[in-house]
Amino acid sequence: MVFPAFLFNYNFFEKRGCLKLTSLSDEVTTNEAGHLTIGGVDTLKLVSKYGSPLIAYDVSKIKSQISHFKQAFIDADVPYRVTYASKAFSAVAMYQLVAGEGLGCDVVSGGELVAALKGGMPAKRIEFHGNNKLPIELEMAVDAQIGCIVVDNFQEIAYLDKILKEKDTTISVVVRVAPGIEAETHKYISTGQENSKFGFDVHSGQAKKALKELLDNPRMNVLGVHCHIGSQIFAARGFVMAVDKMVSLLQQWHEEFGFSAKLLNLGGGFGARYVDSDAPSPAEDFVKQIIAEVKEKIAAANLEFPEIWIEPGRSLVAEAGSTLYTVGSRKDVEGVCHFVAVDGGMGDNIRPALYQAKYDAILANKPHALKEQIVTVVGKYCESGDILVKDALLPITHPGDILAVPSTGAYGYTMASNYNRNPRPAVVFCEDGQDKLIIRRETYDDLLSYDLGL
Ligand SMILES: Cc1ncc(COP(=O)(O)O)c(C=O)c1O
Numbered sequence: 001m002v003f004p005a006f007l008f009n010y011n012f013f014e015k016r017g018c019l020k021l022t023s024l025s026d027e028v029t030t031n032e033a034g035h036l037t038i039g040g041v042d043t044l045k046l047v048s049k050y051g052s053p054l055i056a057y058d059v060s061k062i063k064s065q066i067s068h069f070k071q072a073f074i075d076a077d078v079p080y081r082v083t084y085a086s087k088a089f090s091a092v093a094m095y096q097l098v099a100g101e102g103l104g105c106d107v108v109s110g111g112e113l114v115a116a117l118k119g120g121m122p123a124k125r126i127e128f129h130g131n132n133k134l135p136i137e138l139e140m141a142v143d144a145q146i147g148c149i150v151v152d153n154f155q156e157i158a159y160l161d162k163i164l165k166e167k168d169t170t171i172s173v174v175v176r177v178a179p180g181i182e183a184e185t186h187k188y189i190s191t192g193q194e195n196s197k198f199g200f201d202v203h204s205g206q207a208k209k210a211l212k213e214l215l216d217n218p219r220m221n222v223l224g225v226h227c228h229i230g231s232q233i234f235a236a237r238g239f240v241m242a243v244d245k246m247v248s249l250l251q252q253w254h255e256e257f258g259f260s261a262k263l264l265n266l267g268g269g270f271g272a273r274y275v276d277s278d279a280p281s282p283a284e285d286f287v288k289q290i291i292a293e294v295k296e297k298i299a300a301a302n303l304e305f306p307e308i309w310i311e312p313g314r315s316l317v318a319e320a321g322s323t324l325y326t327v328g329s330r331k332d333v334e335g336v337c338h339f340v341a342v343d344g345g346m347g348d349n350i351r352p353a354l355y356q357a358k359y360d361a362i363l364a365n366k367p368h369a370l371k372e373q374i375v376t377v378v379g380k381y382c383e384s385g386d387i388l389v390k391d392a393l394l395p396i397t398h399p400g401d402i403l404a405v406p407s408t409g410a411y412g413y414t415m416a417s418n419y420n421r422n423p424r425p426a427v428v429f430c431e432d433g434q435d436k437l438i439i440r441r442e443t444y445d446d447l448l449s450y451d452l453g454l
C-alpha cells in the first residue's frame with residue numbers, strides 16, 4: 001500500500017502541534033542542489049566518483065567525539081588515556097587520525113596490530129586484547145614492544161612466559177577480569193557477566209590466581225586491571241557499578257599482595273545513536289560519572305589514584321559513517337509488504353541480521369521530499385534475513401536513486417564479508433568539502449586471488 005501523501009507530511013501535522021514525527025533524516029545537511037552532503041561533500045558526487053555501496057565518514061564528527069571524551073578528563077584534571085577500540089573501524093587512515101589526536105588504540109589481532117603500526121600509532125600507545133591470542137600474535141606484540149598486553153587467561157600467561165624467556169625480554173601487562181556485571185544491552189554484546197568467555201572470573205578466585213602468577217613473573221610488569229561490561233550501553237550506571245567492583249578488588253589485592261595499580265581500565269561500550277529514538281548519554285556525562293565514582297571509591301579505599309583508561313570504539317565512529325547505496329529493484333505485495341532493494345546489504349552491514357539492529361534511511365538525492373511510503377529496505381544477498389532497514393519511511397523511490405543509511409560507521413566495514421562473492425565496498429573520509437579514498441573497493445580479481453582451483 002502506498003499511503004496518501006498528507007499522512008506523512010511532517011510539516012502539516014507538526015505545524016498544528018498534533019504530531020511529532022522525527023527521524024535522523026530531519027537532521028541532514030544538504031547543498032544548493034538539495035542533495036545530502038557528508039563532511040560538506042555531495043553524496044551523489046561521491047557515488048558517481050567511487051561507485052556504490054560506499055561508506056562515507058564525516059571526519060569532523062569523529063574528531064568532535066574524541067574531543068568530548070578527552071575534554072571531560074582534562075576538565076576533571078585526572079590522569080587518563082582514551083584508547084580507540086579499533087575493532088569498530090580499522091583502517092590505516094583511521095589509526096593515523098586517532099594517533100594524530102593523541103589517542104592510543106586497542107587491537108585484537110595481528111592484523112589490527114600491523115595496521116595500527118602502519119598508521120603510525122606509537123607502539124607504546126597500543127594495547128592488545130583477545131580471549132585467544134595466538135602465540136604468533138603475542139610474539140608480534142612482544143617484538144613491537146607495545147604498551148601492554150591485556151592478559152585474558154592462563155594459557156596466554158603460559159604462551160607469553162615462553163616467548164619472553166626465549167627472547168630474553170619483558171612486557172607490560174594488564175589483568176582482564178570479568179566483574180560479574182550484566183550490561184543492559186543485547187546478550188551477544190554483553191561481556192562483563194560471570195559466564196562471559198572474556199577475562200578472569202573474580203568470584204571463583206581465578207582473577208586472584210592470575211594476578212599472583214603475573215606478579216611472580218619477573219618478565220611481566222603488571223600495570224593494572226581491566227574490565228569491559230558490554231557494548232551499546234546508554235547510561236553510566238553499569239560503569240559506576242564496574243568502578244565499585246574494580247576498586248574493591250584493587251583494595252583486596254593491595255591488602256593481600258601490596259599491589260598498587262597504575263591504571264584502571266574500564267573498557268568501552270558507550271552507546272551511539274542509530275535511530276531517532278536512541279538516546280545514549282553524551283560522552284562527557286559517561287566520563288564525568290566514571291571519574292566521580294573513581295575519586296570517591298579510591299579515596300575511601302585509601303589507594304593511590306590510578307590513571308583512568310577508557311576504550312571507546314562505536315561511540316567514536318558510528319554516527320560519523322553512512323553507507324550510500326543505489327536503489328535497484330522493488331517488490332510490492334499489496335497489503336503485505338513493500339521491498340526496496342539496494343546494491344549492498346548484509347555483506348557490508350551484518351548488524352541488523354545479527355543483533356536485530358535498527359537503522360534509518362534517507363533518500364540522498366532528495367532528503368527533504370515528502371515521505372509517503374513505509375518500505376523494507378533489503379539487500380541483494382541470498383538470505384531472507386538480508387534486511388537493512390525494517391520500516392523505512394521514505395519518499396517514493398526509483399531505480400538509480402541513492403539511498404543513505406546513516407550511523408553505519410561502527411562494526412559495518414569491519415564485520416563485512418564476501419558472501420555471495422560480493423566485493424567489499426570502498427570507504428572515503430570527507431571533511432571541509434574534500435573527500436579522500438581511504439579503502440579502495442574490492443574487485444573480482446581480489447576475490448579470485450585467493451582461489452587456487454584444482
Ligand atoms: C575489551 C573491549 N574494549 C572496547 C570495546 C569497544 O566497545 P564499543 O565499540 O562498544 O565502545 C570492546 C567491544 O565491545 C571490547 O571488547
Ligand SMILES: N[C@@H](CCCC[NH3+])C(=O)O
Nearest residue numbers: 087189231232351410411
Ligand atoms: N560488533 C558488535 C559489538 C561487539 C563489540 C566488540 N566486543 C556490534 O556491532 O554492535
